[in-house]
Amino acid sequence: MSVRIALIGCGAIGTAALELLREDAGISVAAIVVPADAFAATKDVAARLAPGAQVVSAVPAQGIDLVVEAAGHAAIEAHVLPALQRGTPCVVASVGALSAQGFAEKLEAAAVAGKTQVQLIAGAIGAIDALAAARIGGLETVRYTGRKPPHAWKGTPAEQGRDLGALAGPTVIFEGSAREAATLYPKNANVAATVSLAGLGLDRTSVRLIADPAVTENVHTVEAEGAFGNFELTMRNKPLAANPKTSALTVYSAVRALRNRVAPLSI
Numbered sequence: 001m002s003v004r005i006a007l008i009g010c011g012a013i014g015t016a017a018l019e020l021l022r023e024d025a026g027i028s029v030a031a032i033v034v035p036a037d038a039f040a041a042t043k044d045v046a047a048r049l050a051p052g053a054q055v056v057s058a059v060p061a062q063g064i065d066l067v068v069e070a071a072g073h074a075a076i077e078a079h080v081l082p083a084l085q086r087g088t089p090c091v092v093a094s095v096g097a098l099s100a101q102g103f104a105e106k107l108e109a110a111a112v113a114g115k116t117q118v119q120l121i122a123g124a125i126g127a128i129d130a131l132a133a134a135r136i137g138g139l140e141t142v143r144y145t146g147r148k149p150p151h152a153w154k155g156t157p158a159e160q161g162r163d164l165g166a167l168a169g170p171t172v173i174f175e176g177s178a179r180e181a182a183t184l185y186p187k188n189a190n191v192a193a194t195v196s197l198a199g200l201g202l203d204r205t206s207v208r209l210i211a212d213p214a215v216t217e218n219v220h221t222v223e224a225e226g227a228f229g230n231f232e233l234t235m236r237n238k239p240l241a242a243n244p245k246t247s248a249l250t251v252y253s254a255v256r257a258l259r260n261r262v263a264p265l266s267i
C-alpha cells in the first residue's frame with residue numbers, strides 16, 4: 001500500500017513536486033490543501049498531475065499518512081500544527097516560520113502531543129548534515145550569504161528606498177541575524193533559518209542578503225568554523241521559472257524527503 005500524502009500549497013514547488021511524484025508507486029497524493037481562492041487553478045493542476053487527489057482547504061482528519069508543506073509561513077500555524085497534534089508526521093519547507101519567537105517550541109510541543117515528528121527539509125541549501133554534525137563538537141561562527149538577481153527581491157523590503165531594476169552592481173539589502181532575515185524575507189530567507197537551526201541558532205548566525213544584477217542564479221554561501229575545522233559551501237541554484245525567488249533544488253529536496261520515507265534504504 002502506498003503512503004497517502006497531503007500536499008499543502010500548489011504553487012511553484014507543489015506543482016513541480018507533483019510532476020516528479022507521478023513516478024512514485026509508493027506515494028499517492030490524496031489531498032492538496034490551498035486557500036479557496038486557489039481552488040480553480042489547483043483543480044486544473046490536480047486533474048493533470050494527481051487525479052486521485054481532492055483539493056481542500058484543510059488537511060483531512062482521516063486517511064493521510066504524511067503531510068508535506070510547500071505553501072509559506074502562515075501554513076505552518078494553520079495546517080502543520082493541527083496535523084502534528086493529531087499524530088500525522090509533517091515535512092516542512094517554510095523553515096523560516098520558526099523565526100517567530102517561541103514558534104519552534106510550539107512546533108515541538110505539537111509533535112510531542114501527537115507522538116510524531118516534524119522534519120525540516122534542507123531545501124535550497126546543502127551541507128545541513130555537516131553543519132548539524134559539526135554543532136555536536138561545537139561551532140564558533142556560522143555566516144550565510146544569499147545572493148539573488150534583483151527581480152527575485154520584488155515585493156520585499158529590499159524595494160524600500162531603491163529601484164531594484166536600476167541597480168548598477170551588487171547591493172547588500174540586509175545584514176543581521178538569521179531570525180531577522182527570515183522574518184523580513186519570508187519567501188527568500190528560509191535557508192537562513194535552516195542554516196541557523198542546524199548550526200548556531202537564529203540569533204547567533206550572521207546573514208547578508210544581496211541583490212546582484214550580475215547573477216542569474218540564486219547563490220547561497222555558508223561559511224562555518226568550529227571544533228571540527230571549517231568549511232565554505234557555495235550553491236549556484238537555478239531558480240524555478242514559475243517563481244524566481246525559489247530554487248529548483250527546493251523541489252528536489254522535498255521529493256527526496258518523501259522518497260526517503262518509503263525507501264528501504266534512505267540517503
Ligand SMILES: NC(=O)C1=CN([C@@H]2O[C@H](COP(=O)(O)OP(=O)(O)OC[C@H]3O[C@@H](n4cnc5c(N)ncnc54)[C@H](O)[C@@H]3O)[C@@H](O)[C@H]2O)C=CC1
Pocket residue numbers: 008009010011012013014033034035038070071072073074075078079093094095121122123124125186187190191194242243245246247250
Ligand atoms: N526551505 C527552502 O529552501 C525554501 C522554502 N520555500 C518556502 O516554500 C514556500 C512556497 O514556495 P513556492 O511554491 O515557490 O511559492 P508559490 O507562491 O509559487 O506557491 C505557494 C502556494 O501555497 C498556497 N498557499 C499560500 N498560503 C497558503 C496557506 N496558508 N495554506 C495553504 N496553501 C497556501 C498558494 O495558493 C500556492 O499554491 C515559500 O513561501 C517559502 O516559505 C521556498 C524556497 C526555498
Ligand SMILES: O=C([O-])CC(=O)C(=O)O
Pocket residue numbers: 124186187188189190191192218237245246247248250
Ligand atoms: O530557493 C531559494 O533559493 C532560497 C529561498 O527562496 C529561501 O531561502 O526562502
